[in-house]
Each structure stands twice: as C-alpha cells, then as structure tokens.
Amino acid sequence: MTSQNTVLQRAAAQLEISGLSKRFGPDAPLVLDNVNLRVEQGEFVALLGASGCGKSTLLNLVAGLEEPTAGELKAPEAAFMFQDASLFPWLTAQANVELALELRGVGRQERAEQARELLELVHLGGAGRKRPHELSGGMRQRVALARSLAQSRDLLLMDEPFAALDAITRDLLHDELERIWRRTGRTIIFITHNVREAVRLGQRVLLMSSRPGRIVAEWRVGDGLDARDRAELSGEITTELRREIRRHAT
Amino acid sequence: MRLDTDSGDDVAQLEAGLDALQAEQPGRSAVRPAIGKALLPVLALAAIVYVWQMYIWIVQPRPDILPGPADVAAALGSLWGDGAAQETILTSLERGVLGFLIAAVIATPAGLLLSQHKGLRAAFGPLISGLQVLPSVAWVPAAIIWFGLTDATVYFVVLMGAVPSIINGLISGVDQVPPQFLRVGHVLGANRWQQATRIILPAALPGYIGGLKQGWAFSWRSLMAAEIITVGGSMGFGLGSLLQQGRDLSDMAIVVSAILLILAIGIVIELLVFAPVERRLLRGRGLLKAGAA
Ligand SMILES: Nc1ncnc2c1ncn2[C@@H]1O[C@H](COP(=O)(O)OP(=O)(O)O)[C@@H](O)[C@H]1O
Ligand SMILES: [Mg+2]
Numbered sequence: 001m002t003s004q005n006t007v008l009q010r011a012a013a014q015l016e017i018s019g020l021s022k023r024f025g026p027d028a029p030l031v032l033d034n035v036n037l038r039v040e041q042g043e044f045v046a047l048l049g050a051s052g053c054g055k056s057t058l059l060n061l062v063a064g065l066e067e068p069t070a071g072e073l074k075a076p077e078a079a080f081m082f083q084d085a086s087l088f089p090w091l092t093a094q095a096n097v098e099l100a101l102e103l104r105g106v107g108r109q110e111r112a113e114q115a116r117e118l119l120e121l122v123h124l125g126g127a128g129r130k131r132p133h134e135l136s137g138g139m140r141q142r143v144a145l146a147r148s149l150a151q152s153r154d155l156l157l158m159d160e161p162f163a164a165l166d167a168i169t170r171d172l173l174h175d176e177l178e179r180i181w182r183r184t185g186r187t188i189i190f191i192t193h194n195v196r197e198a199v200r201l202g203q204r205v206l207l208m209s210s211r212p213g214r215i216v217a218e219w220r221v222g223d224g225l226d227a228r229d230r231a232e233l234s235g236e237i238t239t240e241l242r243r244e245i246r247r248h249a250t
Numbered sequence: 251m252r253l254d255t256d257s258g259d260d261v262a263q264l265e266a267g268l269d270a271l272q273a274e275q276p277g278r279s280a281v282r283p284a285i286g287k288a289l290l291p292v293l294a295l296a297a298i299v300y301v302w303q304m305y306i307w308i309v310q311p312r313p314d315i316l317p318g319p320a321d322v323a324a325a326l327g328s329l330w331g332d333g334a335a336q337e338t339i340l341t342s343l344e345r346g347v348l349g350f351l352i353a354a355v356i357a358t359p360a361g362l363l364l365s366q367h368k369g370l371r372a373a374f375g376p377l378i379s380g381l382q383v384l385p386s387v388a389w390v391p392a393a394i395i396w397f398g399l400t401d402a403t404v405y406f407v408v409l410m411g412a413v414p415s416i417i418n419g420l421i422s423g424v425d426q427v428p429p430q431f432l433r434v435g436h437v438l439g440a441n442r443w444q445q446a447t448r449i450i451l452p453a454a455l456p457g458y459i460g461g462l463k464q465g466w467a468f469s470w471r472s473l474m475a476a477e478i479i480t481v482g483g484s485m486g487f488g489l490g491s492l493l494q495q496g497r498d499l500s501d502m503a504i505v506v507s508a509i510l511l512i513l514a515i516g517i518v519i520e521l522l523v524f525a526p527v528e529r530r531l532l533r534g535r536g537l538l539k540a541g542a543a
Contacts, residue, residue: 063437064436065433065436065437078437080434080437082430082433082434084430086430086431086434088434088449088452089535090452090453090455090534090535091452099438100438102448103438103439103440103444103448104438104439123261123265123266124269131534131535131536132536133535133536133537134273134536135273136268136272136273138268138269138272139272139273147438151437151438151439168268169268169272172261172265172268175261176261176265179261
C-alpha cells in the first residue's frame with residue numbers, strides 16, 4: 001500500500017471475511033464462493049456487480065440476516081439501509097427514527113431530542129411530523145439514513161439505497177452521504193450496480209463476479225482525483241465489469 | 251465541476267428545493283365527492299321505495315301479505331311512539347356490543363398466539379376456519395339445553411359466531427405483514443417481544459380491523475338468529491324477538507319494520523364506527539387518497 005493509506009493501516013479492521021460461501025439449500029448453486037474481504041475502520045467501500053451476482057446476499061450475511069454455508073465472518077452489529085426506505089407507514093418520520101433509538105435502549109426524553117438532531121443532519125428538520133407517504137422518494141431515503149444513523153453503529157451497510165431515485169436526487173444524496181460519512185466517521189459498505197456511483201462514493205471499489213459471486217478486482221479511488229481522472233477510472237472499471245458479464249454469454 | 255466541493259449550505263438549499271418540488275401536494279377539498287357519496291344511496295333508497303309503492307298500486311297485494319310503505323311507516327311510527335322500538339333496539343345493541351367486546355377480548359390473544367406458534371396454528375387453524383363457516387344458529391339448540399332461556403344462551407351463540415372470524419382476521423393480518431418489516435425490525439435490534447408489539451401488531455392492524463368488522467357482522471347476525479329462536483324465560487326483548495312477535499301476530503307491517511330496524515342498526519354501526527376507523531387508519535398510511543371512500 002502507498003503512504004497515503006497510513007491512516008487506514010493504523011485503524012483496526014472493522015470487518016473480516018474469509019472463505020465465505022453461501023448457497024440457498026443443499027442442491028442450490030453457489031451464490032457466493034470463497035469471498036475474502038477486510039474493511040478498515042472508517043473506510044468507505046463500494047461493492048459493484050451485475051444484478052443477481054450476490055451483492056445483497058453478501059450484505060445480508062454481514063448483517064446476520066442470513067447464515068453462511070461456509071467460511072468465517074467477523075462483523076460488529078451493523079446498521080442497514082435498504083433499497084426501498086422501508087419506513088414503517090404507521091409512524092411519522094420522527095417516530096420512525098425514534099423507534100430505532102428506542103430499540104437501542106435510549107430513554108424516552110433523549111429519544112425525541114436525538115431524533116430531531118438526526119433529522120436536522122439529513123436536512124429534514126421540518127418534516128418530522130410527516131408520514132412516509134407524504135414524503136418524496138429522496139426524503140424517505142434520508143429519513144431511512146437518519147434511522148440507520150440512530151442505530152449508532154460503527155458499520156453502516158447500504159444495499160443500493162439510491163437505485164430507485166431520479167438522477168438529480170441521487171446526485172444530491174451522494175453529496176449528503178459523503179458529508180455525513182466525513183462527519184460521523186462511520187465505516188460504510190455501499191452496494192451498487194452503477195459504476196459512476198461506486199467511483200463517486202467509494203475510497204475503494206470492489207468488483208464482484210456472477211455465478212458464483214467472488215470479489216475479482218479492486219481499485220482505490222484517490223482523494224485528489226478530478227472529474228477527468230474519475231471518468232477515466234469509471235471507464236476502466238466499466239470495461240472490466242463488461243468483460244465479467246460477457247464471460248456468461250456462451 | 252465537482253459537486254462534493256459544494257458547501258453544506260448549498261446542499262441543504264438544493265435539497266429543500268427538491269423536497270418542495272417532489273413532496274406530495276396537499277389533497278384538494280373532498281367536499282364534493284362526500285356530498286355525492288351521501289346522495290347516491292339516498293337516491294337508490296328512494297328508487298326502491300318508489301318501485302315498492304308502484305307494485306302495491308298496480309298489483310294490489312293483500313296488506314297482510316305485503317304492506318305498502320305507508321303502512322310500514324305507520325307501524326314504525328307507533329312502535330317508536332310507545333317506546334317499543336327504542337327498547338328493543340337498546341336491548342339488542344347492548345347484547346350485541348357486549349358480546350362483540352367479549353369476543354374481541356377472547357379472540358385477540360388467541361389470534362396472536364396462533365399467528366406466532368406454527369404447531370398450535372396447524373392444530374387449531376382448520377377447526378377455527380371451519381367454525382367460521384358453520385352458521386352460528388346451529389349452536390342455538392345446544393345453548394338452550396345448556397343455559398336454558400337466559401341471556402347466557404344469546405351470548406354463547408354470539409361468541410361462537412364472532413370469535414372465529416376475529417381470530418382469522420388477525421391471523422391473516424399478521425400473515426400479510428411484509429417480510430421486509432421484520433427484517434428491518436431485526437436489523438434495528440428488536441427482540442421477539444418488541445418485534446411482536448412494535449412491528450407485527452401495528453403492521454397487522456388493517457387486517458385486524460377487518461376481522462373486527464366481520465366479527466361484528468357475525469355477532470349481529472348470530473344475535474338476531476338467537477333472539478328469533480329463543481323468546482321468553484328471563485331473556486330481554488330484542489329486535490329479533492320483535493320480529494318473531496310480528497310473525498306470531500301475523501302482523502306483516504311489524505315484521506317489515508323489525509327487518510328494517512335490524513338492517514338500519516347494521517348500517518349505522520358500519521358507518522359510524524368501522525368506516526371512520528378504517529378510513530383514518532388507511533389514510534394515515536397513505537393507502538387511501540384524500541376524498542376517496
Ligand atoms: N432467499 C433466497 N433463496 C434462494 N435464492 C436466493 C435468495 N436470495 C437470493 N437468492 C439468489 O441468489 C442470487 C444473488 O442474489 P442477490 O444477492 O439478491 O443479488 P444482487 O443483490 O447482486 O442483485 C440470485 O440468483 C438470487 O436468485
Ligand atoms: Mg440486491
């Protein structure tokens with residue numbers, strides 16, 4: 001590793017996965033095959049792959065929503081953000097965030113205060129009393145982001161959280177997420193099938209193969225890259241992704 | 251241009267603008283549809299009374315076979331005038347509501363238990379579904395043998411009618427809870443109890459309310475059946491008893507009046523109790539557009 005990563009080297013590993021495999025049922029094909037991954041504290045990792053390659057499965061394993069078939073996985077309890085906001089429709093935005101605090105054991109009085117602060121953080125200070133259906137898709141995802149921050153866990157898993165949003169909103173949420181990541185120092189694993197999104201957000205971009213899912217390539221995205229460098233890197237990663245997809249053509 | 255060099259304030263402003271553009275516009279006034287909604291059933295009712303009256307005029311059936319609207323209105327008026335209508339309505343409503351509440355108190359924990367426990371559900375599920383299909387009138391003879399001509403007979407029949415449908419409503423409400431909600435609950439760190447009370451129950455509420463509504467319908471029907479069959483003893487005199495009395499006296503105007511009263515109570519409870527609760531619930535979850543039924 002180069003010298004710019006000394007900070008990362010000093011940090012403790014947040015997540016360690018070795019030889020992880022997963023199949024759904026004894027006769028089902030391998031979805032994940034021998035996945036190895038180490039994520040440092042405070043790192044922003046973008047996990048890139050074609051649809052159906054097993055990205056969600058990997059994240060679900062990390063979150064403890066599925067059991068691995070083989071391999072080892074050392075992960076702290078993680079916060080999770082899904083593609084659909086998955087807010088509870090019977091609760092207001094504020095109450096959705098408060099529920100996460102309550103399930104974490106935060107006392108009643110602090111809950112209201114903290115939830116308000118978290119909504120402020122995602123620029124939704126005025127929308128606390130709204131129900132999810134009264135919010136736009138982007139606002140819902142920001143409430144979901146506030147809710148996952150309310151879990152106060154070092155590791156934040158995000159499964160294509162912006163995939164269903166329009167491009168303008170998505171661009172904005174990229175800025176928002178980056179700002180919050182810098183401010184809160186969370187470790188983030190961000191799943192996407194969008195190369196530009198991966199390069200935009202990740203310090204590290206991991207490429208997954210399909211059937212079975214493995215991590216086949218890795219790029220570091222330096223902090224100093226300008227728009228042209230990023231476009232170039234995106235091109236390179238796209239080429240690799242397409243080669244990976246073409247392998248399945250026969 | 252690199253967006254991430256924008257200051258936080260810029261992002262906040264941009265977002266505020268987008269939020270304003272994208273958020274749902276507040277619904278327009280719902281007054282016109284509401285008037286239309288009230289008007290149409292009234293018109294339908296008027297049409298039925300009109301056809302009824304035409305039939306009386308043209309065919310001229312014997313009044314003791316089919317009385318005309320005016321005869322029935324007169325019968326209703328005299329029932330109301332001497333207080334018989336109010337008394338029977340109150341008696342029946344009191345039993346129906348009390349029986350329904352007891353049924354809800356029994357069926358709610360039972361339904362929760364069955365929805366959470368696979369073995370119990372496999373064992374009792376079919377039985378309960380069967381009971382829901384069984385007309386609760388079938389319990390009347392047994393109830394009379396067990397409890398005699400007392401109110402206990404009536405309540406027993408009401409419970410046998412209402413409990414299974416409330417249980418089934420709750421179970422199907424729980425079944426329809428999106429699995430994603432459970433995953434979110436798990437990720438948020440909910441334990442089993444919190445999962446049940448904070449996520450499954452509220453998520454299942456629409457199905458549960460549906461079950462309660464059906465439970466009320468079954469309560470009311472069972473009650474009327476029980477009141478028609480079992481008259482006398484220490485039993486109060488309800489709408490079903492009035493109906494039966496009309497038949498005994500061969501007074502068709504009273505029979506029709508009693509039927510209309512039974513129908514009206516059912517409609518009033520639906521309109522005043524269940525419809526508003528259901529509407530509020532669904533609207534709060536965005537499952538109903540403002541102004542829709
Ligand atoms: N619960 C499950 N049962 C059976 N197969 C599953 C299940 N979840 C995912 N799969 C399969 O695993 C593969 C990877 O799915 P997924 O992880 O959702 O992919 P991605 O998130 O990359 O689009 C797919 O072929 C999918 O059909
Ligand atoms: Mg997925």
